[in-house]
Amino acid sequence: MELRHLRYFVTVAEELNFSKAALRLHTAQPSLSQQIKDLEKRLGIQLFNRTKRKVELTTEGESFLPYAQSTLLQADLTIQKTQKVANELSNCLSISFGPVAELKIFPNILPSLRFDYPDLKLNLQSMNEIQQQKALESGQIDIGFVRENLTGPDLRSSLLFREKLIFLLPKTHPLCRYECIPIRELDHEALIIASPEHAPTLHRSVMHFSKQHNIKFNFIQHAGNILFNINSVNMGLGCAILPNYIEPMIKNHPNIAIRSLEVEPPLIDLFMSFNTKNNQKNIEIFINAIQNKKFQQHY
Structure with missing residues (x-):
C-alpha cells in the first residue's frame, strides 16, 4: 500500500463521487476505480458501497477514514519539515x-x-x-x-594579509631597558613558544627566526593557545614572539611590554x-x- 492509495481513498470518501474525485486527483475515473479496488483487496475489506445512483462508505470505510487522513497529514508534515531543514542547510x-x-x-x-x-x-x-x-x-x-x-x-x-610578529616580555625584565633589543641579548632568554600541535606555522616561524640569526633561546614552555602564551608572560615566566593582532589585547597592560628587535621577526601569513x-x-x-x-x- 502506497500513500497515493490513501490519497485516492480519502478524496473519494470526501466527494462520494468517483467522477468528481477523479477530477480533483487529475486522473481518469477507470484508473481511480481500479486503485480503490486494489486498496480494498490489499486490506481485505470493502470500503465503499457502490450503486448506479450513489457511493457511500461502508462501516469499515468510515472506521478507516480518520486513520488514512491522519497518515496523509503526518506525511505532509514530515515532507514540510524535511524541506525546511534542507532549506536551512542550503x-x-x-x-x-x-x-x-x-x-x-x-x-x-x-x-x-x-x-x-x-x-x-x-x-x-x-x-x-x-x-x-x-x-x-x-x-x-x-x-x-x-x-x-x-x-x-x-x-x-x-x-x-601578512602579519608582523612582535616581541613580548615582562615589564620587570632587564631587557625592558632597551627600546630596540640587540639580537645577542636574546641568547639564553626564556621563551614561551606556540605548540607545534596547535599552531605549527607560528612555531616554525619562531624556530626558523632563532636558527637564522643563531639565537640560543631557552624554550621553556609550549603554549597550546595564545592566551596561555600571554598569561605566561604576564606571570613573568618568560618572553614570547606572537602575531601583532594581540597588540590591542595587551595595550596598557600593567605587566607586559612590547619591544622591537634589532632584526625584524618574519611575517606570518593568513589565508x-x-x-x-x-x-x-x-x-x-x-x-x-x-x-x-x-x-x-x-x-
Whole structure:
C-alpha cells in the first residue's frame, strides 16, 4: 500500500463521487476505480458501497477514514519539515577560525553580511590550525582562516594579509631597558613558544627566526593557545614572539611590554581556504564580502 492509495481513498470518501474525485486527483475515473479496488483487496475489506445512483462508505470505510487522513497529514508534515531543514542547510555557512580572524576579520565582515543576507545562517567554530585543515578536507566546514596555503583536490586558498610578529616580555625584565633589543641579548632568554600541535606555522616561524640569526633561546614552555602564551608572560615566566593582532589585547597592560628587535621577526601569513565541494553559492557570498573590504597586505 502506497500513500497515493490513501490519497485516492480519502478524496473519494470526501466527494462520494468517483467522477468528481477523479477530477480533483487529475486522473481518469477507470484508473481511480481500479486503485480503490486494489486498496480494498490489499486490506481485505470493502470500503465503499457502490450503486448506479450513489457511493457511500461502508462501516469499515468510515472506521478507516480518520486513520488514512491522519497518515496523509503526518506525511505532509514530515515532507514540510524535511524541506525546511534542507532549506536551512542550503542557507548555512560553516566557518572555522582562530583568534586572528575573530579580532581582525569578523568585526569588519559579519555586521554588513548579516544586514545584506539576513537569511544566511553562520555556524562559527573556533579551531586550531590542524583542526581547521582536517575539517576543511573532510567538508565539515565550508571556509577556514588558516596560516598555511592549503591545497588539494577540493581545497582552494587565497592570501588575505601578512602579519608582523612582535616581541613580548615582562615589564620587570632587564631587557625592558632597551627600546630596540640587540639580537645577542636574546641568547639564553626564556621563551614561551606556540605548540607545534596547535599552531605549527607560528612555531616554525619562531624556530626558523632563532636558527637564522643563531639565537640560543631557552624554550621553556609550549603554549597550546595564545592566551596561555600571554598569561605566561604576564606571570613573568618568560618572553614570547606572537602575531601583532594581540597588540590591542595587551595595550596598557600593567605587566607586559612590547619591544622591537634589532632584526625584524618574519611575517606570518593568513589565508582564507574553502572546500570546492561545499555550498558554492554561500561561499561566494562570503568571499565577495572579504574582497570588498580589501584588507591591508601588511599589519
